[in-house]
Amino acid sequence: MIRAAEVARVGVVGAGTMGSGIAHVFGLAGCAVRLVDLDAAALERAHASIERNLSRQVGRELISGDDAEAALGRIRTDRNLVAVEDAEVVVEAASEDSALKFQLFEELAARVGGQTLLASNTSSISITRIAAHVGNPARVIGMHFMNPVPVMRLVEVIRGLETSDAATDLTLGLCKRLSKTAVVANDFPGFVANRILMPMINEAVYCLMEGVADAEAVDTVMKLGMNHPMGPLALADLIGLDTCHAIMRVLHAELGDSKYRPCPLLAKYVAAGRLGRKSGRGFYRYESG
Template sequence: MEIRTLGVLGAGAMGNGIAHVAALSGLDVVLVDTAQAVLEKSMATMRKNLERQVQKGTIDAAAEAAALARVSPMTTHDAFAKCDMVIEAVPEREEIKRAVYAQVIPHLAPHAILASNTSSISITKLGRASGIAERFVGMHFFNPVPMMKLVEVISGLETADATVAAVEDLAKRMGKITIAAQDMPGFIVNRILVPMLNEAIFALHEGIGDVVSIDNGMKLGAGHPMGPLTLCDLVGLDVALEVMRVLHAGLGEDKYRPCPLLVNYVEAGWLGRKTGRGFYDYSTNPPTPTR
Protein backbone atom coordinates (compact mmCIF):
# COMPACT_ATOMS: atom_id res chain seq x y z
CA MET A 1 0.00 0.00 0.00
CA GLU A 2 1.32 3.44 -0.91
CA ILE A 3 0.95 6.03 1.81
CA ARG A 4 0.03 9.42 0.39
CA THR A 5 -1.53 11.20 3.37
CA LEU A 6 0.03 10.76 6.80
CA GLY A 7 -1.59 11.61 10.11
CA VAL A 8 0.50 12.51 13.15
CA LEU A 9 -1.17 12.32 16.56
CA GLY A 10 0.48 14.62 19.09
CA ALA A 11 2.30 17.86 18.21
CA GLY A 12 5.04 17.74 20.82
CA ALA A 13 8.74 17.44 20.01
CA MET A 14 8.48 14.01 18.37
CA GLY A 15 5.22 14.64 16.51
CA ASN A 16 6.54 17.97 15.29
CA GLY A 17 9.70 16.36 13.97
CA ILE A 18 7.85 13.51 12.26
CA ALA A 19 5.47 15.95 10.56
CA HIS A 20 8.43 18.12 9.48
CA VAL A 21 10.28 15.25 7.81
CA ALA A 22 7.13 13.77 6.25
CA ALA A 23 6.06 17.08 4.71
CA LEU A 24 9.56 17.75 3.41
CA SER A 25 9.52 14.33 1.71
CA GLY A 26 6.36 15.23 -0.22
CA LEU A 27 3.63 13.72 1.94
CA ASP A 28 0.44 15.53 2.87
CA VAL A 29 0.38 15.65 6.67
CA VAL A 30 -2.54 15.98 9.07
CA LEU A 31 -1.08 17.06 12.42
CA VAL A 32 -3.57 16.65 15.27
CA ASP A 33 -3.36 17.84 18.85
CA THR A 34 -6.35 18.68 21.00
CA ALA A 35 -4.53 21.72 22.44
CA GLN A 36 -4.59 24.65 20.00
CA ALA A 37 -1.66 26.30 21.80
CA VAL A 38 0.47 23.19 21.31
CA LEU A 39 -0.37 23.14 17.60
CA GLU A 40 0.57 26.79 17.20
CA LYS A 41 3.87 26.27 19.00
CA SER A 42 4.54 23.17 16.88
CA MET A 43 3.99 25.01 13.61
CA ALA A 44 6.22 27.87 14.76
CA THR A 45 8.96 25.38 15.64
CA MET A 46 8.61 23.71 12.26
CA ARG A 47 8.97 27.03 10.46
CA LYS A 48 12.04 27.89 12.52
CA ASN A 49 13.68 24.51 11.86
CA LEU A 50 12.92 24.62 8.13
CA GLU A 51 14.32 28.13 7.94
CA ARG A 52 17.48 26.90 9.64
CA GLN A 53 17.79 24.26 6.91
CA VAL A 54 17.42 26.96 4.25
CA GLN A 55 20.16 29.01 5.90
CA LYS A 56 22.44 25.96 5.95
CA GLY A 57 21.72 25.28 2.28
CA THR A 58 20.29 21.79 2.81
CA ILE A 59 16.95 22.86 1.28
CA ASP A 60 15.82 25.91 -0.69
CA ALA A 61 13.08 28.41 0.08
CA ALA A 62 10.67 26.74 -2.35
CA ALA A 63 11.01 23.40 -0.54
CA GLU A 64 10.40 25.14 2.79
CA ALA A 65 7.23 26.80 1.53
CA ALA A 66 5.95 23.59 -0.07
CA ALA A 67 6.55 21.57 3.12
CA LEU A 68 4.67 24.05 5.29
CA ALA A 69 1.78 24.10 2.82
CA ARG A 70 1.45 20.31 3.07
CA VAL A 71 0.84 20.36 6.86
CA SER A 72 -2.75 20.75 8.07
CA PRO A 73 -2.89 21.43 11.84
CA MET A 74 -6.15 20.18 13.36
CA THR A 75 -7.64 19.77 16.84
CA THR A 76 -10.15 16.96 16.15
CA HIS A 77 -9.54 13.28 15.47
CA ASP A 78 -12.04 13.07 12.61
CA ALA A 79 -9.38 14.83 10.49
CA PHE A 80 -7.65 11.43 10.28
CA ALA A 81 -10.43 9.99 8.10
CA LYS A 82 -8.53 10.76 4.88
CA CYS A 83 -5.18 9.39 6.11
CA ASP A 84 -3.57 6.18 4.84
CA MET A 85 -1.58 5.94 8.05
CA VAL A 86 -1.43 7.63 11.45
CA ILE A 87 1.67 7.79 13.64
CA GLU A 88 0.89 8.20 17.34
CA ALA A 89 3.42 10.34 19.21
CA VAL A 90 1.80 10.94 22.60
CA PRO A 91 3.57 10.59 25.99
CA GLU A 92 5.27 7.29 26.78
CA ARG A 93 2.61 5.88 29.09
CA GLU A 94 0.51 2.89 28.15
CA GLU A 95 -2.73 4.19 29.66
CA ILE A 96 -2.47 7.44 27.65
CA LYS A 97 -1.87 5.56 24.42
CA ARG A 98 -4.79 3.19 25.02
CA ALA A 99 -7.09 6.13 25.73
CA VAL A 100 -6.19 7.99 22.54
CA TYR A 101 -6.56 4.84 20.42
CA ALA A 102 -10.13 4.50 21.62
CA GLN A 103 -10.79 8.06 20.42
CA VAL A 104 -8.91 7.85 17.12
CA ILE A 105 -9.61 4.40 15.68
CA PRO A 106 -13.34 5.00 14.98
CA HIS A 107 -12.25 7.76 12.57
CA LEU A 108 -9.68 5.73 10.62
CA ALA A 109 -10.25 4.49 7.08
CA PRO A 110 -10.67 0.68 6.80
CA HIS A 111 -7.24 0.32 5.19
CA ALA A 112 -5.35 2.76 7.43
CA ILE A 113 -2.28 1.71 9.39
CA LEU A 114 -1.75 2.88 12.97
CA ALA A 115 1.86 3.12 14.14
CA SER A 116 3.16 3.97 17.59
CA ASN A 117 6.33 5.97 18.13
CA THR A 118 6.73 4.20 21.48
CA SER A 119 10.33 3.69 22.55
CA SER A 120 9.72 0.75 24.88
CA ILE A 121 6.09 -0.43 25.27
CA SER A 122 4.99 -3.80 23.82
CA ILE A 123 3.62 -3.48 20.28
CA THR A 124 1.72 -6.75 20.72
CA LYS A 125 -0.04 -5.36 23.79
CA LEU A 126 -0.79 -1.99 22.19
CA GLY A 127 -1.92 -3.67 18.98
CA ARG A 128 -4.36 -5.89 20.86
CA ALA A 129 -5.70 -2.83 22.69
CA SER A 130 -6.17 -1.02 19.38
CA GLY A 131 -8.45 -3.70 17.95
CA ILE A 132 -6.63 -3.52 14.59
CA ALA A 133 -3.56 -5.59 15.46
CA GLU A 134 -2.84 -6.61 11.84
CA ARG A 135 -2.56 -2.93 10.89
CA PHE A 136 -0.69 -1.88 14.04
CA VAL A 137 3.09 -1.51 14.14
CA GLY A 138 5.91 0.19 16.04
CA MET A 139 7.73 2.99 14.24
CA HIS A 140 10.24 4.43 16.68
CA PHE A 141 11.88 7.68 15.53
CA PHE A 142 14.73 9.33 17.41
CA ASN A 143 15.03 12.90 18.68
CA PRO A 144 15.62 15.28 16.95
CA VAL A 145 13.73 13.59 14.10
CA PRO A 146 14.98 15.83 11.25
CA MET A 147 18.60 15.01 12.13
CA MET A 148 18.48 11.38 13.32
CA LYS A 149 18.52 8.85 10.48
CA LEU A 150 17.32 5.77 12.35
CA VAL A 151 13.82 4.31 12.63
CA GLU A 152 13.21 1.10 14.58
CA VAL A 153 10.37 -0.93 13.03
CA ILE A 154 8.76 -3.31 15.52
CA SER A 155 6.21 -5.99 14.63
CA GLY A 156 3.72 -7.30 17.14
CA LEU A 157 2.72 -10.95 17.05
CA GLU A 158 -0.29 -10.10 14.88
CA THR A 159 1.20 -7.36 12.69
CA ALA A 160 0.72 -8.22 9.01
CA ASP A 161 3.75 -8.44 6.70
CA ALA A 162 2.10 -5.92 4.37
CA THR A 163 1.90 -3.42 7.24
CA VAL A 164 5.61 -3.76 7.93
CA ALA A 165 6.46 -3.42 4.24
CA ALA A 166 4.40 -0.24 3.93
CA VAL A 167 6.03 1.30 6.99
CA GLU A 168 9.56 0.42 5.85
CA ASP A 169 8.82 1.97 2.45
CA LEU A 170 7.48 5.12 4.14
CA ALA A 171 10.59 5.44 6.32
CA LYS A 172 12.83 5.22 3.24
CA ARG A 173 10.77 7.90 1.49
CA MET A 174 11.36 10.07 4.55
CA GLY A 175 15.10 9.57 4.17
CA LYS A 176 15.45 7.21 7.12
CA ILE A 177 17.30 3.94 7.60
CA THR A 178 15.29 1.18 9.26
CA ILE A 179 16.26 -1.66 11.55
CA ALA A 180 13.92 -4.49 12.52
CA ALA A 181 13.50 -5.04 16.25
CA GLN A 182 11.79 -7.84 18.12
CA ASP A 183 8.90 -6.91 20.38
CA MET A 184 10.78 -6.99 23.67
CA PRO A 185 10.97 -4.21 26.30
CA GLY A 186 13.10 -1.34 25.00
CA PHE A 187 13.55 -2.98 21.58
CA ILE A 188 17.20 -2.62 20.42
CA VAL A 189 18.47 0.91 21.04
CA ASN A 190 16.92 1.63 24.44
CA ARG A 191 17.62 -1.91 25.65
CA ILE A 192 21.32 -1.04 25.26
CA LEU A 193 21.30 2.73 25.83
CA VAL A 194 19.09 3.13 28.90
CA PRO A 195 21.26 1.09 31.33
CA MET A 196 24.21 3.31 30.37
CA LEU A 197 22.22 6.49 31.02
CA ASN A 198 20.97 5.08 34.32
CA GLU A 199 24.49 4.13 35.36
CA ALA A 200 25.68 7.67 34.58
CA ILE A 201 22.97 9.03 36.90
CA PHE A 202 23.99 6.55 39.61
CA ALA A 203 27.60 7.75 39.22
CA LEU A 204 26.38 11.30 39.82
CA HIS A 205 24.13 10.22 42.69
CA GLU A 206 26.98 8.38 44.42
CA GLY A 207 29.43 11.26 43.96
CA ILE A 208 31.80 9.35 41.69
CA GLY A 209 31.92 12.41 39.45
CA ASP A 210 30.11 15.67 38.88
CA VAL A 211 27.92 16.42 35.85
CA VAL A 212 30.72 17.87 33.72
CA SER A 213 33.21 15.13 34.59
CA ILE A 214 30.73 12.36 33.73
CA ASP A 215 29.72 13.98 30.44
CA ASN A 216 33.30 14.80 29.41
CA GLY A 217 34.43 11.34 30.44
CA MET A 218 32.05 9.67 28.00
CA LYS A 219 32.63 12.23 25.24
CA LEU A 220 36.42 12.18 25.39
CA GLY A 221 36.97 8.66 26.72
CA ALA A 222 34.32 6.76 24.75
CA GLY A 223 33.92 9.02 21.71
CA HIS A 224 30.26 9.82 22.31
CA PRO A 225 28.95 12.94 20.52
CA MET A 226 27.39 14.19 23.76
CA GLY A 227 27.56 13.14 27.38
CA PRO A 228 24.91 10.85 28.89
CA LEU A 229 23.50 13.52 31.22
CA THR A 230 23.24 16.02 28.37
CA LEU A 231 21.47 13.31 26.37
CA CYS A 232 19.04 12.68 29.23
CA ASP A 233 18.19 16.38 29.28
CA LEU A 234 17.60 16.32 25.53
CA VAL A 235 15.40 13.21 25.62
CA GLY A 236 13.49 14.40 28.70
CA LEU A 237 14.05 12.99 32.17
CA ASP A 238 10.41 11.97 32.42
CA VAL A 239 10.69 9.99 29.18
CA ALA A 240 13.90 8.30 30.36
CA LEU A 241 12.22 7.37 33.65
CA GLU A 242 9.17 5.87 31.93
CA VAL A 243 11.38 3.76 29.65
CA MET A 244 13.42 2.54 32.63
CA ARG A 245 10.23 1.55 34.44
CA VAL A 246 8.99 -0.40 31.41
CA LEU A 247 12.34 -2.21 31.16
CA HIS A 248 12.46 -2.90 34.89
CA ALA A 249 8.90 -4.23 34.98
CA GLY A 250 9.23 -6.24 31.78
CA LEU A 251 12.64 -7.79 32.43
CA GLY A 252 12.77 -7.80 36.23
CA GLU A 253 16.50 -7.06 36.41
CA ASP A 254 18.08 -4.64 38.89
CA LYS A 255 20.25 -3.06 36.18
CA TYR A 256 17.08 -1.39 34.87
CA ARG A 257 16.03 -0.04 38.30
CA PRO A 258 15.77 3.77 37.95
CA CYS A 259 18.27 5.75 40.00
CA PRO A 260 16.54 7.55 42.92
CA LEU A 261 18.15 10.83 41.82
CA LEU A 262 16.35 10.60 38.47
CA VAL A 263 13.05 9.99 40.27
CA ASN A 264 13.67 13.03 42.48
CA TYR A 265 14.42 15.28 39.51
CA VAL A 266 11.25 14.19 37.72
CA GLU A 267 9.17 14.71 40.87
CA ALA A 268 10.65 18.21 41.14
CA GLY A 269 9.65 18.96 37.55
CA TRP A 270 13.28 19.08 36.41
CA LEU A 271 12.69 17.33 33.08
CA GLY A 272 15.61 18.71 31.06
CA ARG A 273 15.63 21.15 28.16
CA LYS A 274 11.86 21.28 27.80
CA THR A 275 11.43 22.72 31.31
CA GLY A 276 14.70 24.68 31.36
CA ARG A 277 16.29 22.59 34.10
CA GLY A 278 17.51 19.03 34.47
CA PHE A 279 21.12 17.99 34.96
CA TYR A 280 21.87 21.46 33.58
CA ASP A 281 20.21 24.84 34.12
CA TYR A 282 19.36 26.19 30.65
CA SER A 283 18.61 29.75 31.81
CA THR A 284 22.33 30.52 31.40
CA ASN A 285 24.54 30.42 28.32
CA PRO A 286 26.32 28.06 28.40
CA PRO A 287 24.06 25.89 30.58
CA THR A 288 25.19 25.51 34.20
CA PRO A 289 25.43 22.06 35.86
CA THR A 290 22.87 21.71 38.63
CA ARG A 291 24.98 19.28 40.67
Protein backbone atom coordinates (compact mmCIF):
# COMPACT_ATOMS: atom_id res chain seq x y z
CA MET A 1 0.00 0.00 0.00
CA ILE A 2 1.19 3.54 -0.79
CA ARG A 3 2.92 5.62 1.89
CA ALA A 4 1.23 8.73 3.29
CA ALA A 5 3.90 11.07 1.90
CA GLU A 6 3.27 9.68 -1.59
CA VAL A 7 -0.50 10.27 -1.63
CA ALA A 8 -1.21 12.82 -4.35
CA ARG A 9 -4.92 12.33 -5.19
CA VAL A 10 -7.71 12.24 -2.61
CA GLY A 11 -11.44 11.86 -3.07
CA VAL A 12 -13.95 13.23 -0.56
CA VAL A 13 -17.55 12.05 -0.90
CA GLY A 14 -20.11 14.35 0.69
CA ALA A 15 -19.94 18.15 0.55
CA GLY A 16 -21.49 19.01 3.91
CA THR A 17 -19.72 20.71 6.79
CA MET A 18 -17.42 17.76 7.43
CA GLY A 19 -16.70 16.97 3.80
CA SER A 20 -15.76 20.56 2.99
CA GLY A 21 -13.48 20.68 6.03
CA ILE A 22 -11.78 17.42 5.06
CA ALA A 23 -11.24 18.69 1.51
CA HIS A 24 -9.82 21.89 2.99
CA VAL A 25 -7.12 20.16 5.08
CA PHE A 26 -6.11 17.74 2.32
CA GLY A 27 -5.83 20.66 -0.11
CA LEU A 28 -3.56 22.49 2.31
CA ALA A 29 -1.47 19.34 2.67
CA GLY A 30 -0.68 19.42 -1.06
CA CYS A 31 -3.14 16.81 -2.36
CA ALA A 32 -5.28 17.17 -5.45
CA VAL A 33 -8.81 16.82 -4.04
CA ARG A 34 -12.02 15.84 -5.79
CA LEU A 35 -15.03 16.75 -3.67
CA VAL A 36 -18.11 14.83 -4.83
CA ASP A 37 -21.79 15.36 -4.03
CA LEU A 38 -24.99 14.84 -6.02
CA ASP A 39 -26.28 18.22 -4.88
CA ALA A 40 -24.84 21.06 -6.98
CA ALA A 41 -25.94 23.64 -4.41
CA ALA A 42 -24.10 21.74 -1.66
CA LEU A 43 -20.93 21.81 -3.77
CA GLU A 44 -21.26 25.56 -4.26
CA ARG A 45 -21.74 26.11 -0.53
CA ALA A 46 -18.77 23.86 0.23
CA HIS A 47 -16.47 25.73 -2.15
CA ALA A 48 -17.52 29.06 -0.68
CA SER A 49 -17.00 27.73 2.84
CA ILE A 50 -13.52 26.45 2.02
CA GLU A 51 -12.56 29.79 0.47
CA ARG A 52 -13.94 31.67 3.48
CA ASN A 53 -12.14 29.45 6.01
CA LEU A 54 -8.85 29.68 4.14
CA SER A 55 -9.17 33.47 4.18
CA ARG A 56 -9.83 33.32 7.91
CA GLN A 57 -6.63 31.34 8.41
CA VAL A 58 -4.72 33.93 6.38
CA GLY A 59 -6.21 36.70 8.52
CA ARG A 60 -5.00 34.93 11.65
CA GLU A 61 -1.55 34.49 10.08
CA LEU A 62 -1.80 30.70 10.32
CA ILE A 63 -1.08 30.30 6.60
CA SER A 64 0.08 32.63 3.85
CA GLY A 65 -2.06 34.02 1.06
CA ASP A 66 -0.09 31.91 -1.40
CA ASP A 67 -0.80 28.78 0.65
CA ALA A 68 -4.53 29.54 0.64
CA GLU A 69 -4.61 30.22 -3.09
CA ALA A 70 -2.69 27.03 -3.85
CA ALA A 71 -4.93 24.92 -1.59
CA LEU A 72 -8.11 26.27 -3.16
CA GLY A 73 -6.68 25.60 -6.61
CA ARG A 74 -6.12 21.94 -5.72
CA ILE A 75 -9.78 21.36 -4.81
CA ARG A 76 -12.25 20.53 -7.58
CA THR A 77 -15.91 19.65 -7.24
CA ASP A 78 -17.90 17.05 -9.15
CA ARG A 79 -21.34 15.41 -9.04
CA ASN A 80 -20.19 11.96 -10.16
CA LEU A 81 -18.11 9.31 -8.41
CA VAL A 82 -16.15 8.83 -11.62
CA ALA A 83 -14.11 11.83 -10.41
CA VAL A 84 -12.48 9.73 -7.67
CA GLU A 85 -11.61 6.68 -9.78
CA ASP A 86 -7.87 7.48 -9.75
CA ALA A 87 -7.72 8.55 -6.10
CA GLU A 88 -5.26 6.79 -3.82
CA VAL A 89 -7.39 7.64 -0.78
CA VAL A 90 -11.15 8.23 -0.58
CA VAL A 91 -12.82 9.63 2.53
CA GLU A 92 -16.59 9.21 2.76
CA ALA A 93 -18.31 12.05 4.63
CA ALA A 94 -21.96 11.49 3.74
CA SER A 95 -24.91 11.71 6.13
CA GLU A 96 -24.89 9.44 9.18
CA ASP A 97 -27.15 6.86 7.53
CA SER A 98 -25.97 3.25 7.42
CA ALA A 99 -27.86 2.27 4.25
CA LEU A 100 -26.41 5.27 2.39
CA LYS A 101 -22.88 4.49 3.54
CA PHE A 102 -23.19 0.80 2.61
CA GLN A 103 -24.34 1.77 -0.89
CA LEU A 104 -21.55 4.32 -1.33
CA PHE A 105 -18.86 1.86 -0.32
CA GLU A 106 -20.21 -0.74 -2.73
CA GLU A 107 -20.06 1.83 -5.53
CA LEU A 108 -16.63 3.09 -4.52
CA ALA A 109 -15.18 -0.42 -4.36
CA ALA A 110 -16.41 -1.04 -7.89
CA ARG A 111 -14.76 2.14 -9.21
CA VAL A 112 -11.42 2.69 -7.49
CA GLY A 113 -8.24 0.63 -7.60
CA GLY A 114 -7.89 -2.47 -5.47
CA GLN A 115 -5.30 -0.84 -3.17
CA THR A 116 -7.13 2.46 -2.66
CA LEU A 117 -7.69 3.25 1.02
CA LEU A 118 -11.41 3.64 1.75
CA ALA A 119 -12.03 5.66 4.90
CA SER A 120 -15.30 6.64 6.52
CA ASN A 121 -15.82 9.78 8.57
CA THR A 122 -18.70 8.05 10.36
CA SER A 123 -19.12 9.09 13.97
CA SER A 124 -20.95 5.98 15.16
CA ILE A 125 -21.64 3.34 12.46
CA SER A 126 -19.63 0.12 12.62
CA ILE A 127 -16.57 0.10 10.36
CA THR A 128 -16.79 -3.69 10.23
CA ARG A 129 -20.33 -3.49 8.85
CA ILE A 130 -19.28 -0.87 6.29
CA ALA A 131 -16.27 -2.97 5.25
CA ALA A 132 -18.52 -6.00 4.68
CA HIS A 133 -19.79 -4.18 1.56
CA VAL A 134 -16.31 -4.03 0.04
CA GLY A 135 -14.56 -6.89 -1.73
CA ASN A 136 -11.31 -6.20 0.10
CA PRO A 137 -12.35 -5.14 3.63
CA ALA A 138 -8.72 -4.93 4.78
CA ARG A 139 -8.45 -1.46 3.20
CA VAL A 140 -11.49 0.01 4.99
CA ILE A 141 -10.95 2.14 8.08
CA GLY A 142 -12.64 4.84 10.13
CA MET A 143 -11.20 8.35 9.94
CA HIS A 144 -13.43 10.37 12.24
CA PHE A 145 -12.52 14.06 12.05
CA MET A 146 -13.80 16.57 14.59
CA ASN A 147 -15.83 19.67 13.68
CA PRO A 148 -14.63 22.19 12.58
CA VAL A 149 -12.07 20.10 10.73
CA PRO A 150 -9.53 22.87 9.90
CA VAL A 151 -9.37 23.84 13.60
CA MET A 152 -9.75 20.63 15.61
CA ARG A 153 -6.59 18.55 15.91
CA LEU A 154 -8.07 15.15 16.77
CA VAL A 155 -8.84 12.33 14.37
CA GLU A 156 -10.28 9.07 15.72
CA VAL A 157 -8.84 6.20 13.67
CA ILE A 158 -11.14 3.17 13.92
CA ARG A 159 -10.02 -0.30 12.96
CA GLY A 160 -12.69 -2.69 11.77
CA LEU A 161 -12.39 -6.43 12.32
CA GLU A 162 -10.61 -6.91 8.97
CA THR A 163 -8.69 -3.61 8.76
CA SER A 164 -5.06 -4.31 7.89
CA ASP A 165 -1.98 -2.96 9.63
CA ALA A 166 -0.97 -1.38 6.32
CA ALA A 167 -4.25 0.54 6.10
CA THR A 168 -3.86 1.68 9.71
CA ASP A 169 -0.27 2.80 9.17
CA LEU A 170 -1.26 4.74 6.06
CA THR A 171 -4.11 6.45 7.91
CA LEU A 172 -1.89 7.38 10.85
CA GLY A 173 0.64 8.78 8.40
CA LEU A 174 -2.05 10.84 6.69
CA CYS A 175 -3.14 12.27 10.03
CA LYS A 176 0.44 13.33 10.73
CA ARG A 177 0.69 14.88 7.27
CA LEU A 178 -2.49 16.85 8.00
CA SER A 179 -0.98 18.03 11.32
CA LYS A 180 -3.62 16.08 13.23
CA THR A 181 -3.27 13.97 16.35
CA ALA A 182 -4.56 10.44 15.75
CA VAL A 183 -6.04 8.22 18.42
CA VAL A 184 -6.72 4.58 17.51
CA ALA A 185 -10.03 3.13 18.71
CA ASN A 186 -11.61 -0.27 18.24
CA ASP A 187 -14.90 -0.78 16.47
CA PHE A 188 -17.52 -0.28 19.17
CA PRO A 189 -20.72 1.81 18.88
CA GLY A 190 -19.89 5.51 19.09
CA PHE A 191 -16.15 4.70 19.36
CA VAL A 192 -14.70 6.96 22.10
CA ALA A 193 -15.74 10.52 21.28
CA ASN A 194 -19.45 10.01 20.76
CA ARG A 195 -19.77 7.19 23.29
CA ILE A 196 -19.00 9.89 25.87
CA LEU A 197 -20.14 13.13 24.21
CA MET A 198 -23.58 12.23 22.90
CA PRO A 199 -25.06 10.91 26.17
CA MET A 200 -23.94 14.18 27.78
CA ILE A 201 -25.69 16.20 25.09
CA ASN A 202 -28.75 13.97 25.36
CA GLU A 203 -28.88 14.49 29.13
CA ALA A 204 -28.63 18.25 28.62
CA VAL A 205 -31.68 18.05 26.36
CA TYR A 206 -33.52 16.10 29.06
CA CYS A 207 -32.69 18.92 31.52
CA LEU A 208 -34.25 21.38 29.10
CA MET A 209 -37.29 19.20 28.40
CA GLU A 210 -37.97 18.58 32.09
CA GLY A 211 -37.66 22.25 32.98
CA VAL A 212 -34.57 21.87 35.14
CA ALA A 213 -33.19 25.04 33.53
CA ASP A 214 -33.38 26.96 30.26
CA ALA A 215 -30.89 26.38 27.43
CA GLU A 216 -28.60 29.28 28.31
CA ALA A 217 -28.45 28.21 31.97
CA VAL A 218 -27.61 24.60 31.08
CA ASP A 219 -24.80 25.73 28.80
CA THR A 220 -23.48 28.28 31.29
CA VAL A 221 -23.22 25.63 34.01
CA MET A 222 -21.12 23.42 31.76
CA LYS A 223 -18.95 26.29 30.50
CA LEU A 224 -18.21 27.98 33.80
CA GLY A 225 -18.63 25.04 36.14
CA MET A 226 -16.93 22.34 34.07
CA ASN A 227 -14.63 24.57 32.00
CA HIS A 228 -16.11 23.40 28.69
CA PRO A 229 -15.39 25.84 25.84
CA MET A 230 -18.98 25.48 24.59
CA GLY A 231 -22.17 24.35 26.29
CA PRO A 232 -23.67 21.00 25.22
CA LEU A 233 -26.80 22.51 23.65
CA ALA A 234 -24.82 25.05 21.63
CA LEU A 235 -22.48 22.23 20.62
CA ALA A 236 -25.44 20.12 19.52
CA ASP A 237 -26.59 23.01 17.33
CA LEU A 238 -23.10 23.17 15.80
CA ILE A 239 -22.95 19.42 15.16
CA GLY A 240 -26.53 19.26 13.86
CA LEU A 241 -29.43 17.93 15.89
CA ASP A 242 -30.21 15.37 13.19
CA THR A 243 -26.67 14.00 13.49
CA CYS A 244 -26.91 13.89 17.30
CA HIS A 245 -30.23 12.08 17.06
CA ALA A 246 -28.87 9.58 14.53
CA ILE A 247 -25.87 8.79 16.74
CA MET A 248 -28.05 8.31 19.83
CA ARG A 249 -30.25 5.91 17.85
CA VAL A 250 -27.19 3.87 16.88
CA LEU A 251 -25.96 3.78 20.49
CA HIS A 252 -29.41 2.78 21.75
CA ALA A 253 -29.90 0.07 19.11
CA GLU A 254 -26.43 -1.48 19.34
CA LEU A 255 -25.77 -1.20 23.08
CA GLY A 256 -29.36 -1.89 24.11
CA ASP A 257 -29.27 0.21 27.26
CA SER A 258 -32.12 2.62 28.02
CA LYS A 259 -29.62 5.28 29.07
CA TYR A 260 -28.89 5.79 25.37
CA ARG A 261 -32.54 6.43 24.43
CA PRO A 262 -32.72 9.69 22.44
CA CYS A 263 -34.50 12.41 24.36
CA PRO A 264 -38.05 12.93 22.97
CA LEU A 265 -37.41 16.69 22.72
CA LEU A 266 -34.37 16.04 20.52
CA ALA A 267 -36.50 13.85 18.24
CA LYS A 268 -39.23 16.49 18.18
CA TYR A 269 -36.84 19.25 17.13
CA VAL A 270 -35.45 17.09 14.34
CA ALA A 271 -38.96 16.29 13.11
CA ALA A 272 -39.75 20.01 13.10
CA GLY A 273 -36.66 20.81 11.03
CA ARG A 274 -34.89 22.58 13.88
CA LEU A 275 -31.49 21.14 13.11
CA GLY A 276 -29.26 23.81 14.64
CA ARG A 277 -26.97 26.25 12.90
CA LYS A 278 -27.46 24.73 9.46
CA SER A 279 -31.21 25.36 9.52
CA GLY A 280 -31.06 28.65 11.44
CA ARG A 281 -32.76 27.29 14.54
CA GLY A 282 -32.11 24.58 17.09
CA PHE A 283 -31.87 25.20 20.80
CA TYR A 284 -30.88 28.73 19.78
CA ARG A 285 -31.73 30.97 16.81
CA TYR A 286 -29.10 31.87 14.20
CA GLU A 287 -29.06 34.55 11.55
CA SER A 288 -26.94 34.64 8.43
CA GLY A 289 -23.78 36.60 9.12
